Amino acid sequence: MRLGLDIGGTKIDAVVLDDDGGVRAHVRIPTGTGPEAVVTSAERAVREVVIQDGSELDDIQTIGVGIPGMVDTETGHVHHAVNLGVADLALADVLGERVGARVRVENDVKAASLGAYHLLQLDGAAALLNLGTGMAAGVVVNGVLWRGARGGAGEIGHIPFDPFGAVCSCGQRGCLETVASGSGLARMWPSSAPLPALELFDAADAGDPRALQVRRTIAAGVASALRVLVLTVDVELVVIGGGLSNLGDRLLAPVREVLTEWEHDSAFLRSLELGERVRMLPPHLSAAAVGAALIGSTETLDAVEPVA
Amino acid sequence: MRLGLDIGGTKIDAVVLDDDGGVRAHVRIPTGTGPEAVVTSAERAVREVVIQDGSELDDIQTIGVGIPGMVDTETGHVHHAVNLGVADLALADVLGERVGARVRVENDVKAASLGAYHLLQLDGAAALLNLGTGMAAGVVVNGVLWRGARGGAGEIGHIPFDPFGAVCSCGQRGCLETVASGSGLARMWPSSAPLPALELFDAADAGDPRALQVRRTIAAGVASALRVLVLTVDVELVVIGGGLSNLGDRLLAPVREVLTEWEHDSAFLRSLELGERVRMLPPHLSAAAVGAALIGSTETLDAVEPVA
Numbered sequence: 001m002r003l004g005l006d007i008g009g010t011k012i013d014a015v016v017l018d019d020d021g022g023v024r025a026h027v028r029i030p031t032g033t034g035p036e037a038v039v040t041s042a043e044r045a046v047r048e049v050v051i052q053d054g055s056e057l058d059d060i061q062t063i064g065v066g067i068p069g070m071v072d073t074e075t076g077h078v079h080h081a082v083n084l085g086v087a088d089l090a091l092a093d094v095l096g097e098r099v100g101a102r103v104r105v106e107n108d109v110k111a112a113s114l115g116a117y118h119l120l121q122l123d124g125a126a127a128l129l130n131l132g133t134g135m136a137a138g139v140v141v142n143g144v145l146w147r148g149a150r151g152g153a154g155e156i157g158h159i160p161f162d163p164f165g166a167v168c169s170c171g172q173r174g175c176l177e178t179v180a181s182g183s184g185l186a187r188m189w190p191s192s193a194p195l196p197a198l199e200l201f202d203a204a205d206a207g208d209p210r211a212l213q214v215r216r217t218i219a220a221g222v223a224s225a226l227r228v229l230v231l232t233v234d235v236e237l238v239v240i241g242g243g244l245s246n247l248g249d250r251l252l253a254p255v256r257e258v259l260t261e262w263e264h265d266s267a268f269l270r271s272l273e274l275g276e277r278v279r280m281l282p283p284h285l286s287a288a289a290v291g292a293a294l295i296g297s298t299e300t301l302d303a304v305e306p307v308a
Numbered sequence: 309m310r311l312g313l314d315i316g317g318t319k320i321d322a323v324v325l326d327d328d329g330g331v332r333a334h335v336r337i338p339t340g341t342g343p344e345a346v347v348t349s350a351e352r353a354v355r356e357v358v359i360q361d362g363s364e365l366d367d368i369q370t371i372g373v374g375i376p377g378m379v380d381t382e383t384g385h386v387h388h389a390v391n392l393g394v395a396d397l398a399l400a401d402v403l404g405e406r407v408g409a410r411v412r413v414e415n416d417v418k419a420a421s422l423g424a425y426h427l428l429q430l431d432g433a434a435a436l437l438n439l440g441t442g443m444a445a446g447v448v449v450n451g452v453l454w455r456g457a458r459g460g461a462g463e464i465g466h467i468p469f470d471p472f473g474a475v476c477s478c479g480q481r482g483c484l485e486t487v488a489s490g491s492g493l494a495r496m497w498p499s500s501a502p503l504p505a506l507e508l509f510d511a512a513d514a515g516d517p518r519a520l521q522v523r524r525t526i527a528a529g530v531a532s533a534l535r536v537l538v539l540t541v542d543v544e545l546v547v548i549g550g551g552l553s554n555l556g557d558r559l560l561a562p563v564r565e566v567l568t569e570w571e572h573d574s575a576f577l578r579s580l581e582l583g584e585r586v587r588m589l590p591p592h593l594s595a596a597a598v599g600a601a602l603i604g605s606t607e608t609l610d611a612v613e614p615v616a
Contacts, residue, residue, distance in 0.1 A: 125457045137540075148542020149433045155539045158576060160532075161469055171574030224468075231463045232540035234456020266479030268466060 001059045003101070004115075004293025005045055006108060006286065007031060007067040009083035012041055013289040014049035021118055021294070025053035026286060033085040042091075043098045060101040064296020065091060066111030066288040073151065076105040083133070104296045106145075108288050109154070113138025114145045115291025116239050116281055127154065127235040128281070129225055131244035134169075135177040135184075137225070139233050145295070146233075157181065161224050176228070180221025182243050188214045197243070201250050218244075219254035223262070226255075226274050241281035248280050309367045311409070312423075312601025313353055314416060314594065315339060315375045317391035320349055321597040322357035329426055329602070333361035334594060341393040350399075351406045368409040372604020373399060374419030374596040381459065384413040391441070412604040414453075416596050417462070421446025422453045423599025424547050424589055435462065435543040436589070437533055439552035442477075443485040443492075445533070447541050453603070454541075465489065469532050484536070488529025490551050496522045505551070509558050526552075527562035531570070534563075534582050549589035556588050 006013040008031060016025040027049045032041045042065065050057055069081030076092020096103040113128035117140040125141045135157030139146040146153050157177035158170045165174025166187060178184050185197055189211070193199040203211035226238050244251060256275045263270040281287060314321040316339060324333040335356045340349045350373065358365055377389030384400020404411040421436035425448040433449045443465030447454040454461050465485035466478045473482025474495065486492050493505055497519070501507040511519035534546050552559060564583045571578040589595060 146541075149544035150542055152538065152580070153540065153542035155542075159536055159539050162471060163469075170576035172570065172577060228467055228536070228540060230460065231467050232461065232536060233454075234458055234461035234463075236457035262480065268478035269480060272460070 001053075001055060001061050002293045002297040003046060003049065003060050003063045004111075004289040004291070004296060005042055005063065005065045006111065006288035006292060007038060007042060007065060007084065008108070008288075009068070012045040013286045014045040015286055015289040015293055016049055016053045016055070017290065017293045017297075021290075023286065023290060025049050026289075027052050031084065035086050035089045038081075038084050038086055038089065039091070039094050039098070042095050046095075046099050057099055057101075060099065062293075062296040063095070063099070063101050063103045064111070064292035064294065065095070065103060065105045066108035066292040066295075067091065067105060068108050071105050071107045071151075073104070073106055073147070076103060078105060102296075104292075104298075106292060106295045107136075107138075107151075108292075109136045110138040110145055110147065111291035111295060112241055112288035113140050113154070113291065114294055115287035115289065116241060116285070117143065117291075118294060119285050119287055119290060120239065120281075122237060122239075125233060125235045126237045126239065127229050127233065128287070129156075129222070129229065129238050129240050130242040131181055131222070131240060132242035133182045135181040135221075135225065135242075137229060137238075139229075139235060145291075156225055156228050159228060161221075176221050176225050178221075179217050180225060180244075184221065185214070185218060185244070188217065197247060201247060215254055216258070219251070219258045222251070222255045223258040223274070226259075226278055227269075227272070230272055230274060230277065236277060238278045239281050240278065241287060245280050246283055248283075252278065252280055309361075309363060309369050310601045310605040311354060311357065311368050311371045312419075312597040312599070312604060313350055313371065313373045314419065314596035314600060315346060315350060315373060315392065316416070316596075317376070320353040321594045322353040323594055323597040323601055324357055324361045324363070325598065325601045325605075329598075331594065331598060333357050334597075335360050339392065343394050343397045346389075346392050346394055346397065347399070347402050347406070350403050354403075354407050365407055365409075368407065370601075370604040371403070371407070371409050371411045372419070372600035372602065373403070373411060373413045374416035374600040374603075375399065375413060376416050379413050379415045379459075381412070381414055381455070384411060386413060410604075412600075412606075414600060414603050415446075415459075416600075417444045418446040418453055418455065419599035419603060420549055420596035421448050421462070421599065422602055423595035423597065424549060424593070425451065425599075426602060427593050427595055427598055428547065428589075430545060430547075433541060433543045434545045434547065435537050435541065436547050436549050436595070437464075437530070437537065438550040439489055439530070439548060440550035441490045443489040443529075443533065443550075445537060445546075447537075447543060464533055464536050467536060469529075484529050484533050486529075487525050488533060488552075492529065493522070493526060493552070496525060505555060509555060523562055524566070527559070527566045530559070530563045531566040531582070534567075534586055535577075535580070538580055538582060538585065544585060546586045547589050548586065549595060553588050554591055556591075560586065560588055 137154035162174035445462035470482035
């Protein structure tokens with residue numbers, strides 16, 4: 001029995017996979033803040049999804065956890081998970097002891113990329129471009145997560161593309177994340193609306209010139225990210241996930257418009273067919289929890305490295 | 309007996325590898341222009357390196373060819389090799405028939421990346437950043453060339469990073485190639501000197517303000533390319549090759565200076581340790597010919613794809 005958790009800033013998704021990798025049980029509970037509350041919530045999510053599945057704790061073979069922040073996949077330690085109030089947490093050891101199962105931990109975007117690849121039944125090389133508070137991507141090749149030499153593969157949110165852009169949380173200027181992310185949107189479209197992205201896109205649809213400009217800037221940032229992924233890793237497909245992906249075609253259409261404009265001047269760019277190589281992650285897929293379950297159940301860490 | 313050719317705009321390098329992958333014989337001859345002259349030169353290079361090796365044509369098992377331009381690795385067709393005056397050439401078939409051996413063809417930068425990885429005895433994930441007339445990279449993971457979904461992996465020269473930069477040959481604006489390449493240098497430092505790069509770097513060393521600015525711009529472009537490679541593929545090491553790499557430490561020092569400046573404002577960038585993850589390809593290594601020989605001798609094309 002393979003179990004996967006996606007620990008986010010506000011909720012934990014927990015899934016149980018069947019032998020074919022289908023989702024057999026799923027629960028969602030709120031997350032606590034701080035190391036002890038995170039572990040307690042995670043343990044509760046494990047216990048509840050086991051009950052939901054009609055199983056017992058002893059039936060669990062492996063647990064995989066996706067969590068924001070820096071993860072040492074060797075030790076299962078989590079660092080700098082700012083949204084969760086966690087500076088340092090030996091998550092694999094502590095959770096593993098409480099529920100009596102082997103626990104593997106991975107960065108949540110990397111887990112989501114593997115989950116999306118699996119759920120959408122992709123093949124070859126594909127990436128998940130996650131537009132959450134920040135921007136990051138995960139790359140999967142032939143079903144295998146590409147972590148890179150130091151676990152930094154896909155950190156494209158911190159590639160600068162505008163020397164005159166805003167200062168990024170990373171200290172650099174004009175990073176892709178400063179425009180194509182939830183935090184970028186909040187900076188460019190300050191709002192007290194419950195869903196600022198919807199407010200922005202509604203205002204743009206209504207013709208508000210400033211909203212049109214912000215939407216265009218976000219779309220250009222997403223288009224730039226697609227171009228970076230294809231001109232480096234050359235993934236066949238980029239799936240857009242994260243909070244902003246809930247905009248669906250309302251985001252995808254302006255991204256494709258930007259690409260079409262750029263392609264007007266560049267046969268080279270046209271030949272990449274970027275507009276045909278992007279799609280949105282359907283909502284409510286629990287991609288990170290499913291990917292975490294898959295990572296948790298690999299025999300060795302080497303099995304999730306791209307070995308020739 | 310494994311033979312490799314590197315067909316460049318002015319010369320062809322040909323090597324014979326021994327069983328351990330060492331270079332057993334090496335010749336260099338001038339290249340002709342146009343499809344017929346390219347094939348005739350390639351055939352001559354094959355015959356001469358075989359003589360140099362003290363062998364016979366019948367001893368050849370496989371031939372690999374690295375060539376600029378777009379290469380269909382399945383068919384061995386070459387397209388748009390502009391420097392060679394070749395619009396379209398069935399190189400694998402034509403050369404294979406003339407010398408009676410199986411011929412595989414690959415883009416020269418991709419071949420060079422595999423050759424450099426082999427010659428420098430690298431492991432894990434590494435890239436060759438080629439600064440020739442243009443800029444392109446080749447990525448190798450665990451000894452296996454990463455081509456990408458459509459053969460476009462590593463085409464980072466056409467990632468724009470300055471919205472106000474020069475128009476690139478690809479039609480986009482501010483691509484990395486417009487500054488960090490031989491053509492970028494020629495645009496920014498017009499010169500009739502036989503070696504414009506040396507003239508520029510000498511002038512910069514002598515304190516010429518314009519030369520200092522151009523050198524700085526080139527170094528920033530190279531530093532940006534390193535950052536892109538690490539934040540996407542996360543290679544452990546980037547080896548700089550191509551014509552500009554002959555500048556050696558004279559290029560590497562200003563690149564490291566730029567990185568140190570950037571790192572001043574960004575703990576994130578500092579954590580990447582980019583300055584320690586770059587080195588120059590030693591001159592006269594015939595990396596592309598050696599890589600071509602390795603590609604030519606793989607059993608199947610799949611064997612040079614990153615399969616899980």
